[in-house]
Amino acid sequence: xxxxxxxxxxxxxxxxxxxxxxxxxxxxxxxxxxxxxxxxxxxxxxxxxxxxxxxxxxxxxxxxxxxxxxxxxxxxxxxxxxxxxxxxxxxxxxxxxxxxxxxxxxxxxxxxxxxxxxxxxxxxxxxxxxxxxxxxxxxxxxxxxxxxxxxxxxxxxxxxxxxxxxxxxxxxxxxxxxxxxxxxxxxxxxxxxxxxxxxxxxxxxxxxxxxxxxxxxxxxxxxxxxxxxxxxxxxxxxxxxxxxxxxxxxxxxxxxxxxxxxxxxxxxxxxxxxxxxxxxxxxxxxxxxxxxxxxxxxxxxxxxxxxxxxxxxxxxxxxxxxxxxxxxx
Amino acid sequence: xxxxxxxxxxxxxxxxxxxxxxxxxxxxxxxxxxxxxxxxxxxxxxxxxxxxxxxxxxxxxxxxxxxxxxxxxxxxxxxxxxxxxxxxxxxxxxxxxxxxxxxxxxxxxxxxxxxxxxxxxxxxxxxxxxxxxxxxxxxxxxxxxxxxxxxxxxxxxxxxxxxxxxxxxxxxxxxxxxxxxxxxxxxxxxxxxxxxxxxxxxxxxxxxxxxxxxxxxxxxxxxxxxxxxxxxxxxxxxxxxxxxxxxxxxxxxxxxxxxxxxxxxxxxxxxxxxxxxxxxxxxxxxxxxxxxxxxxxxxxxxxxxxxxxxxxxxxxxxxxxxxxxxxxxxxxxxxxxxx
Numbered sequence: 001x002x003x004x005x006x007x008x009x010x011x012x013x014x015x016x017x018x019x020x021x022x023x024x025x026x027x028x029x030x031x032x033x034x035x036x037x038x039x040x041x042x043x044x045x046x047x048x049x050x051x052x053x054x055x056x057x058x059x060x061x062x063x064x065x066x067x068x069x070x071x072x073x074x075x076x077x078x079x080x081x082x083x084x085x086x087x088x089x090x091x092x093x094x095x096x097x098x099x100x101x102x103x104x105x106x107x108x109x110x111x112x113x114x115x116x117x118x119x120x121x122x123x124x125x126x127x128x129x130x131x132x133x134x135x136x137x138x139x140x141x142x143x144x145x146x147x148x149x150x151x152x153x154x155x156x157x158x159x160x161x162x163x164x165x166x167x168x169x170x171x172x173x174x175x176x177x178x179x180x181x182x183x184x185x186x187x188x189x190x191x192x193x194x195x196x197x198x199x200x201x202x203x204x205x206x207x208x209x210x211x212x213x214x215x216x217x218x219x220x221x222x223x224x225x226x227x228x229x230x231x232x233x234x235x236x237x238x239x240x241x242x243x244x245x246x247x248x249x250x251x252x253x254x255x256x257x258x259x260x261x262x263x264x265x266x267x268x269x270x271x272x273x274x275x276x277x278x279x280x281x282x283x284x285x286x287x288x289x290x291x292x293x294x295x296x297x298x299x300x301x302x303x304x305x306x307x308x309x310x311x312x313x314x315x316x317x318x319x320x321x322x323x324x325x326x327x328x329x
Numbered sequence: 330x331x332x333x334x335x336x337x338x339x340x341x342x343x344x345x346x347x348x349x350x351x352x353x354x355x356x357x358x359x360x361x362x363x364x365x366x367x368x369x370x371x372x373x374x375x376x377x378x379x380x381x382x383x384x385x386x387x388x389x390x391x392x393x394x395x396x397x398x399x400x401x402x403x404x405x406x407x408x409x410x411x412x413x414x415x416x417x418x419x420x421x422x423x424x425x426x427x428x429x430x431x432x433x434x435x436x437x438x439x440x441x442x443x444x445x446x447x448x449x450x451x452x453x454x455x456x457x458x459x460x461x462x463x464x465x466x467x468x469x470x471x472x473x474x475x476x477x478x479x480x481x482x483x484x485x486x487x488x489x490x491x492x493x494x495x496x497x498x499x500x501x502x503x504x505x506x507x508x509x510x511x512x513x514x515x516x517x518x519x520x521x522x523x524x525x526x527x528x529x530x531x532x533x534x535x536x537x538x539x540x541x542x543x544x545x546x547x548x549x550x551x552x553x554x555x556x557x558x559x560x561x562x563x564x565x566x567x568x569x570x571x572x573x574x575x576x577x578x579x580x581x582x583x584x585x586x587x588x589x590x591x592x593x594x595x596x597x598x599x600x601x602x603x604x605x606x607x608x609x610x611x612x613x614x615x616x617x618x619x620x621x622x623x624x625x626x627x628x629x630x631x632x633x634x635x636x637x638x639x640x641x642x643x644x645x646x647x648x649x650x651x652x653x654x655x656x657x658x659x660x661x662x663x664x665x666x667x668x
Contacts (some may be wrong), residue, residue, distance in 0.1 A: 002450065006612040123591075123609075127457050310612065 002121075004264040004318070005309040010112035014270050016235060019277040020101040027234050028091050029060045029098075032075075032237040035087045036062070040077035047196045048072045048248035050255070072248030073220050075241045083111050084194040085164035087238055092140040106144075114148050117187065117285060121214055122154055123184070124262065128212060133158045133182030138163040138189050145187060155183070162191040167199035180208040182273050183274065186215045190252070191242050200256040209325040213258060215318070221245035222315020223270040223308050227290055228277055232256055246317050257320035267314030271301055330354050330627060333375075333386040333409075335401050336393035337361040340415050340443070347623040353631065358386070371668045382406040382631060386632055388439075391415060395499075396492045397426040402440075403431045404471040409631050410435055413623070415443040417503050418644040419492020425644065432641055441636045442644040448618035451574035451589040452508060455565055456612060458572060459512070465568030467609045470512055470548040472505040472563045475556030480527060482554065486532040496532030498523065500653055501548040502552025505645060506538075508563060508652045509550070513542035515646060527555045538654045559583040559634045570594050570606075578616035587613040 012018065023301065046053050046067035053065035077100055078084060092102050125133065134157040137146050141318040146160040184203045190196040203213060218234065219225065220243045225232055235243060244252065249265060275294055278284050286294070293304055307312040330353045337359045348354045349612050359370075362377035384406070389405040391414045392399055397418045405412045406428070419425040432440050448453060451657050458464055475497070486492040487500050510515055534554040541547050553560075557634035561584045562575040570593040576585035588610050595606040622639065629636040 001614055002454075003612045003614070005612070007607045007609070123458070127454050129457065261546060308612070 001260050002122055002262045002264075003310075003312065006116075006260065006266045006268070007270045008116055008266075010108075010273065012276055014105065014112050014197075014274045015132060015269075015319065016234070017101065017105075018273070018280060019247055021233060024091075024095060024100055025233060028236050028238060029062065031087055031091055031094075032062060034062075035039060035079050035083050036077060038079055038083060038092040040079050042077055043074055044176040045247075047069065047074065047242065048252045048255075050242065052168040059230070059236055067245075067248055070248030070251055071221060071245040073235075075165050075237045078194045078196035078241075081164060081168045084238070085162070085168075088140045088164060088192055091238060098146070101249075107237060108219065108297055109144070110148070114145055117145070117216070118148055118152055118154070119183070119316065121183075122152070124212065124214070127259070128184060128197045128322075130212065132272070133211070135159070135178075135183040136161060136181040137187075138166050138203065139187065140164075142191065149185070160177075163193050163199060166202045167193050168196050171272065174225065180211070181206055182208050182211045184211065184213045186213065188216055188239070189219065190215060190249070191240055192219050192238055194241065196242055196252060196255065200258075204258070204323060207323040209323055211323045212254075213321040213323070215249070215253070215319050215321065217244055217249055217319075219244055219246045219249060219265070219315055219317045221247065221313070222267060222317075223313055224273040224277075225315040228284075229276055231277065231281070231284060233277060233280070236274070236317060245319075246312055249317060249319060257323070259324055260319065261317070261322050262320040263312065264309070264318045265312045265316060266309050266318055267316030268305060268309075269316070270308055270314050271305055271307060273315075330630070331356040331385055332388045332390065333381070334379055334390040334392055335361070335362045336391070337374075338392065338394075340652075341390070341392035343619055344392055344413070344623065347468075347619045348390075348552070350620060351623060351627060353627055356429045360459060381408075384578075388413065388627065393568050394486045394492050395494050396486075397422045397429050402428045406431045406435045406438055406440065410437060411439045413441045413443065413626050414644075416507075416644070416647070417494075417499050417651070418442050418648060420492075420499075422648055424494070425648040429641060429645060435527060437619045437633070439531070439626070439629050439634075439636060440641055441622070441629070441639040442641075443622065444504065444639045444643060444647070445622045446504045447511045447638060449577065449616060450622045451587050451611070451612040451616075452511075452563070452577070454589050454613075455563070455574050456512065457568055457570045459565060463567075464572065464591075464593070466569040467512060467546055468566040468568060469546060470509055470563070470565050472508065472549070472652045473551045473553070473556075474501050474505045474561050475551070475553030476501065476535070476555045476559050478554045479632075482528055483530055488528065488532055488554075490530075490532050493532065495651065495655065496525070496530065496536070497534055497548070497554040498536035498654060499536070501554075502538070502550055503647050503651055505550050505563070507647045508541075509540060509548045510646050510650075512565060513544075513546050515543050515546060516650060517543075518541040518650055518657055519547075521548070521654040532550040533658075536654065536658075540650065559585075561585075562641040568594075578613065587616065589613075589664040591637065595626060 047065050049069035051069045056064045056066035063075045064073045135155045136159045138161050143160045149158045193199050350355050360375045366374035388411045389409045391401045402414050520539040522537045525536045528534045536552040538550040561577045565572040573590040576587040578587045592606050592608045
């Protein structure tokens with residue numbers, strides 16, 4: 001297995017500025033509360049490990065549970081899938097509206113979020129000797145990535161699917177006559193969907209043996225997430241309905257039958273996210289060590305971020321998993 | 330499959346482990362008169378005073394010191410026909426030629442030489458990233474491979490010329506020469522300088538070898554037994570970037586974490602600072618090279634075909650380069666005085 005460090009850097013303001021996030025976050029929380037008022041069921045078992053979930057805390061009145069085996073966090077109560085799908089679609093629309101922050105950042109998000117992911121996918125396909133595969137991307141439509149996948153010329157065909165439809169299709173493990181794909185991409189989908197296990201099973205069902213699955217997620221085991229805890233403003237539903245730890249994410253994929261090719265945390269924003277929170281809340285308590293790191297010179301900060309990447313301790317995770325060709329693989 | 334391992338030193342044990350994991354292997358036996366059979370390996374060792382029951386084995390692994398490699402390889406080819414031979418393939422060019430000649434006279438033989446480094450994950454990844462679809466054609470290759478020797482260095486058979494036939498170039502440098510050929514194809518030795526500068530064993534403890542490919546691409550090897558920090562580093566300069574494979578997932582971890590640095594060429598129009606391009610570092614935490622090598626050998630036997638790597642041609646080219654490097658070099662310089 002491999003893990004990747006990168007020197008590619010970009011500012012937080014170019015992809016998800018915390019100052020601009022407040023309004024969107026408040027909208028998401030309110031929309032989630034509204035949809036949950038229509039009725040919810042309680043999640044009892046950890047999607048990551050299958051262990052019984054334990055009460056952990058709450059975000060603006062919405063309870064989260066913790067997986068005792070992996071430390072992953074999960075929104076405790078969920079409405080039915082149709083309501084959840086509507087919610088995801090709703091907040092996606094808001095994110096792209098003039099009130100949201102994605103529209104004006106479209107260009108910089110394409111450069112800093114999507115282009116590096118395309119390079120990652122391209123390089124991995126080369127390393128794995130996979131030439132022009134058919135790819136399935138699951139997202140809340142409309143997908144920002146799908147057009148770039150098409151334009152890249154890396155794939156023989158690009159299929160874009162609604163992640164909630166995919167997770168809740170009648171025979172998720174069957175290909176349903178849609179044909180198999182040699183690659184699949186889930187960018188933070190596992191963070192959002194109500195049933196990440198079902199989504200993975202559906203994707204596994206569509207992947208040909210030896211096919212590759214590309215996953216990105218924010219992880220609660222990363223530096224800024226660990227340091228901020230419940231004060232982390234990037235922790236809110238539905239975008240972070242599931243806040244896996246890196247170990248939880250690995251376990252989730254392995255339990256779904258995948259073998260892991262790459263597990264990386266090539267995040268570049270941990271310190272900046274921490275700093276942005278501090279700007280918004282100067283009373284945020286810091287340990288002397290955290291304070292020292294934040295006040296250190298640029299070279300020390302770069303080295304620290306590099307260390308987080310190298311040791312799987314950043315809060316942005318990237319995984320490549322492979323559907324085994326047979327029992328022996 | 331029934332497999333017989335000759336020699337139960339460092340490599341013999343590694344092959345034993347790899348064979349134990351292979352599903353087609355039914356029986357493993359070891360022949361090594363120099364080793365007292367360990368108590369926990371009941372039945373593994375063949376009696377040292379009896380004839381080798383060649384007909385009981387489907388494959389033979391020759392993991393012995395260099396001075397017996399050739400005789401054993403030749404005998405195993407004649408009596409079994411399916412032989413895996415550790416590098417180096419003999420002490421010298423003449424030894425190798427005896428093996429090659431026997432192989433040519435043995436129809437249907439399967440002969441593989443242990444050049445596992447090309448199967449290391451960093452090397453495989455580097456190979457997939459060069460060329461048209463990747464970082465472009467190769468401009469140069471530079472390899473450093475070395476170890477620190479250690480207190481028992483002089484006592485090792487590897488450094489006794491009558492047993493080993495050569496020093497660090499033949500022992501370790503040959504791996505890097507094989508890798509150069511893996512990336513560049515056939516090479517010629519342009520210049521070579523060998524020294525016995527510290528250990529004074531009568532074999533080289535440092536080798537500096539300059540080579541060029543048939544297309545004129547230069548390659549440079551520094552093979553050393555005086556690298557006080559164990560080092561494996563293979564740099565591949567390409568038209569559109571560079572690759573640096575370093576570290577090896579060895580048993581002790583002394584060569585460092587295996588990784589591949591991928592850098593893309595950036596001039597002033599793309600980068601903040603010229604000459605400091607953005608890099609990605611891929612870390613690897615699993616080395617399957619031993620298993621893959623054994624698997625390929627046993628699969629070739631099962632399928633009745635020639636093996637795809639570690640071939641007679643691979644070994645021949647590596648030994649040609651070693652031969653020419655020795656020939657071009659001056660006599661080893663005297664050992665430096667040690668305090």
